[in-house]
Amino acid sequence: MSSIIKVNTFQDANGNALFSSDGSGNVTTSASGLQNTPAFRASLSSTQSISSNTDTLVQLDSEQIDTDSCYDTSTYKFTPNVSGKYYFYIQLFTDFTTTQFGASVIYLRKNGSTVARDDANYGSSDYWGARRLSFIVDANGSTDYFQVYVRQGGGVGNQIYSNGTDWTYWQGYKLIGA
Numbered sequence: 001m002s003s004i005i006k007v008n009t010f011q012d013a014n015g016n017a018l019f020s021s022d023g024s025g026n027v028t029t030s031a032s033g034l035q036n037t038p039a040f041r042a043s044l045s046s047t048q049s050i051s052s053n054t055d056t057l058v059q060l061d062s063e064q065i066d067t068d069s070c071y072d073t074s075t076y077k078f079t080p081n082v083s084g085k086y087y088f089y090i091q092l093f094t095d096f097t098t099t100q101f102g103a104s105v106i107y108l109r110k111n112g113s114t115v116a117r118d119d120a121n122y123g124s125s126d127y128w129g130a131r132r133l134s135f136i137v138d139a140n141g142s143t144d145y146f147q148v149y150v151r152q153g154g155g156v157g158n159q160i161y162s163n164g165t166d167w168t169y170w171q172g173y174k175l176i177g178a
Helices: none
Strands: 009-011 017-021 027-029 039-043 048-050 062-066 084-096 102-110 113-122 127-139 146-152 158-161 169-174
Touching: 048 146, 084 102, 084 146, 102 127, 113 127
Parallel strands: none
Antiparallel strands: 009 017, 017 027, 039 062, 039 169, 048 158, 084 127, 084 158, 084 169, 102 113, 102 146
16 A cells, blocks of 8 residues: 655745645755755866966866855855855866976865865876865854865976866865765
8 A cells, every 4th residue: 555645845843844846846945954055166267377386276266056155256265154064076187297206286275274185196297187186074154265276396387277167176065964
């Protein structure tokens, strides 16, 4: 024996809408605790040169998603307005050309301090391709901010490339239930 319950809006005991359906199978969550927001995605709009042996702020200046206006395209900062755990994913498409041994590092910084990093070493040839870093971190609402930095040790003329929105980008969102 099976049962079917048909409703358009689910509410808690106090009458607050938790989620609703439009009758066609599309569900909209109403409660903020059921949403992966704030969420953002920012990309690099043009090629950025990276100095050797210098921590360089990645200028992710083009937004594709910013659900709660938490990403600033002039300071390249994400400042969540809701406390919780956040998932971040960073991809940098690099061309770190060198004639000597070098290294490159991607940093995720919280309030100026490194909370996650990805290191790669390369020899006497080009390092051309995508570098990635993903991490889950706690955020304290509007008091914390996050930025992406990169460092390379292979010499001058090294770059991070843009190809629309799919080569170099940073995205993140608040985790549900974490």
